[in-house]
Amino acid sequence: MTQLLLVNNLTKVYGNHKVADSISFELEQGTITALIGPNGAGKTTTLSMLAGLVTPSDGSILFQNQPKADIRASIGFLPQYPKFFPWLTALEFTEMAARLSGIEAKKALEDAKKTLEFVGLGNAMKKRTGTFSGGMKQRLGLAQAIVHKPKLLLLDEPVSALDPVGRRQVMNLLKELQQETTILYSTHILNDAEEMTDQLLFLRKGALVENGSLDSVREKYANPRILIEFESDEEVDRFITMSPWAFSREKRLLVIDAEKEKVRISDALTLLTTENFLIRKLELQTASLEEIFMKVVMEE
Amino acid sequence: MSEFANIPWNLILPILVLQLILMAVALTDLIRRKQTNGPFIMWIFIILLGNLIGSIIYFIFGRRHE
Amino acid sequence: MKGLSVLLQKEWRENARNFKLYWIPIVFVIFGIIEPVTNHFLPEIMKSVGNLPEGSEFTWPQFRGEDIFVSLMGQYQLIGILIIVLAFMGSISGERKSGTATLLYVRPMSFGSYFLSKWIVVNGIILGSVWLGFFAAWYYINILFNPVAAGDVFAFLATYSLWIIFAVTVVLSFSAWMPTGGTAGLSILVLIVLQVIDSVIGAFWTVSPWKVATYASMMFSSITNQSGFWMSIGLTFVLIVVLILFGINMAKRNAAKTTV
Numbered sequence: 001m002t003q004l005l006l007v008n009n010l011t012k013v014y015g016n017h018k019v020a021d022s023i024s025f026e027l028e029q030g031t032i033t034a035l036i037g038p039n040g041a042g043k044t045t046t047l048s049m050l051a052g053l054v055t056p057s058d059g060s061i062l063f064q065n066q067p068k069a070d071i072r073a074s075i076g077f078l079p080q081y082p083k084f085f086p087w088l089t090a091l092e093f094t095e096m097a098a099r100l101s102g103i104e105a106k107k108a109l110e111d112a113k114k115t116l117e118f119v120g121l122g123n124a125m126k127k128r129t130g131t132f133s134g135g136m137k138q139r140l141g142l143a144q145a146i147v148h149k150p151k152l153l154l155l156d157e158p159v160s161a162l163d164p165v166g167r168r169q170v171m172n173l174l175k176e177l178q179q180e181t182t183i184l185y186s187t188h189i190l191n192d193a194e195e196m197t198d199q200l201l202f203l204r205k206g207a208l209v210e211n212g213s214l215d216s217v218r219e220k221y222a223n224p225r226i227l228i229e230f231e232s233d234e235e236v237d238r239f240i241t242m243s244p245w246a247f248s249r250e251k252r253l254l255v256i257d258a259e260k261e262k263v264r265i266s267d268a269l270t271l272l273t274t275e276n277f278l279i280r281k282l283e284l285q286t287a288s289l290e291e292i293f294m295k296v297v298m299e300e
Numbered sequence: 301m302s303e304f305a306n307i308p309w310n311l312i313l314p315i316l317v318l319q320l321i322l323m324a325v326a327l328t329d330l331i332r333r334k335q336t337n338g339p340f341i342m343w344i345f346i347i348l349l350g351n352l353i354g355s356i357i358y359f360i361f362g363r364r365h366e
Numbered sequence: 367m368k369g370l371s372v373l374l375q376k377e378w379r380e381n382a383r384n385f386k387l388y389w390i391p392i393v394f395v396i397f398g399i400i401e402p403v404t405n406h407f408l409p410e411i412m413k414s415v416g417n418l419p420e421g422s423e424f425t426w427p428q429f430r431g432e433d434i435f436v437s438l439m440g441q442y443q444l445i446g447i448l449i450i451v452l453a454f455m456g457s458i459s460g461e462r463k464s465g466t467a468t469l470l471y472v473r474p475m476s477f478g479s480y481f482l483s484k485w486i487v488v489n490g491i492i493l494g495s496v497w498l499g500f501f502a503a504w505y506y507i508n509i510l511f512n513p514v515a516a517g518d519v520f521a522f523l524a525t526y527s528l529w530i531i532f533a534v535t536v537v538l539s540f541s542a543w544m545p546t547g548g549t550a551g552l553s554i555l556v557l558i559v560l561q562v563i564d565s566v567i568g569a570f571w572t573v574s575p576w577k578v579a580t581y582a583s584m585m586f587s588s589i590t591n592q593s594g595f596w597m598s599i600g601l602t603f604v605l606i607v608v609l610i611l612f613g614i615n616m617a618k619r620n621a622a623k624t625t626v
Contacts, residue, residue, distance in 0.1 A: 048626055053471055053472060053621060053624065054622045055622065070474055072472055075472065077469075079468055079469075079626045080626070083464055083625070085376070087383040088376075088379065096375075096376055097469065097473065099369070100372055100373075100470065100473035100474070101474060141469075156626070311403060311509070311510070314399055315400060318395060318399075321392060322389060322392045325388055329384075352396055355389070356389075356393055356449070359385070359386075360453060363384070
């Protein structure tokens with residue numbers, strides 16, 4: 001795979017507040033990367049720097065190995081709440097966006113039409129954007145971000161403001177786009193990221209605190225636990241007298257830290273069957289993404 | 301009153317016509333607009349009763365900044 | 367000048383659809399007609415409604431057509447300038463604040479094109495309005511007063527246009543520099559307050575952009591100070607260029623302040 005973007009020590013300081021603190025990562029061509037963090041972690045600032053809106057205080061952005069290039073022609077950017085000139089129609093706006101990105105007039109109009117059809121605004125093309133609903137604005141925002149076929153698509157919270165239906169529709173569009181371009185998007189909802197991600201970047205207070213594939217992050221923070229639910233309190237008490245492992249108890253439910261106690265689920269099963277315990281449930285549980293999120297970006 | 305009749309209305313008519321056009325433009329804008337600074341009905345009165353100044357004030361202050 | 371033609375189209379559409387393209391010329395023309403008409407009929411109106419004491423002779427100054435051009439210019443110097451300031455103070459700052467600028471700034475456009483597209487369209491609207499206003503006045507002046515030589519009128523309009531371009535450039539470059547409120551305050555200070563100050567104590571110098579309008583009015587008689595006139599023209603021209611460069615620079619530097 002070829003590298004598209006190399007970000008090195010990217011820093012933004014406002015006054016004496018570091019909004020982005022020495023962020024370094026790289027994006028491979030054709031991948032989709034989620035920038036994850038709670039509100040105020042520096043996601044928007046990071047994306048704004050990549051989009052060329054905000055000048056970094058320090059650090060470098062290398063696009064296709066070319067330093068200092070005006071990369072705005074190769075980028076599509078969708079802000080969290082895209083704002084349009086209300087007196088322009090969707091088609092006029094998208095066409096203008098394409099032409100400003102260097103596409104000649106005739107092709108710009110064609111591309112704008114095609115893109116609006118693609119995002120599902122085919123019927124609303126000739127309507128002024130001032131009359132658009134939130135979901136329509138989000139689609140139009142996506143249309144203007146992809147109309148010039150950018151090499152890198154930057155999306156700031158592309159689905160968080162949408163209702164479940166709109167969210168699903170936009171997610172599907174993004175999955176289609178993934179075939180053609182490299183995507184970096186921010187979100188504070190891990191379930192969104194779970195659905196389409198090659199790489200996860202976790203931001204906390206402006207700093208990149210974890211970086212890796214979904215699987216590797218999952219594995220690292222899996223924190224496997226064995227859950228045993230017994231039929232009765234007597235059974236729990238009987239088990240406690242025999243258990244070689246430390247546990248925590250909640251009524252008829254016992255939780256054993258599998259990693260710490262070096263126990264596999266088969267070990268537990270063997271003990272339970274040989275001693276004829278009456279159980280309702282035996283389960284190996286790993287950390288949910290929400291738990292990982294809390295652990296990685298919220299701790300301290 | 302005879303002095304009044306001496307005023308050549310054909311010279312003044314263009315002013316009235318232009319004022320009417322201005323008022324019509326202002327009202328068109330007001331009706332098509334969803335949001336104004338202050339109540340809609342207030343601007344109707346300002347445009348209709350305020351003559352030239354009413355329309356100018358509407359165009360400058362009445363329209364919420366987009 | 368990357369993207370200039372696209373941005374010009376955008377500015378044109380904006381001003382057509384928010385009706386500035388229509389209401390501003392209409393207002394200037396109305397003032398252009400009212401000025402000669404009221405000046406012509408004022409003595410009669412005053413006579414009929416004024417209840418002057420029996421036998422008193424009130425003599426009105428006998429205006430010449432040329433004087434009407436100058437008094438209309440006086441109207442534009444206050445009302446016209448106020449319209450320029452209030453109608454266009456948010457041209458750049460407003461786009462930053464609302465966030466509509468964001469989706470432009472992430473495109474590979476030059477800030478030169480961005481600023482100039484606004485400069486060209488706003489100047490087009492305002493100069494068109496000012497000229498239409500004076501032409502309307504001219505038509506009435508020919509009927510109600512005396513014919514005025516076309517050469518004088520065009521020399522006057524050309525000179526006054528430079529001041530108008532200066533005023534537009536001030537408003538736009540301040541809008542690139544500051545938020546809308548600051549733009550309004552500082553523009554009014556520079557274009558109206560300093561204009562008044564220059565006319566009150568400006569006898570001590572002969573070269574200033576605020577004197578361009580005064581020099582313009584001299585086109586109907588004769589310019590007493592030729593070198594002062596040309597130096598004011600030159601200075602105003604230079605200031606316009608400097609303000610444009612300043613505006614482009616400020617638009618670029620403030621791009622990061624756009625609402626994302």
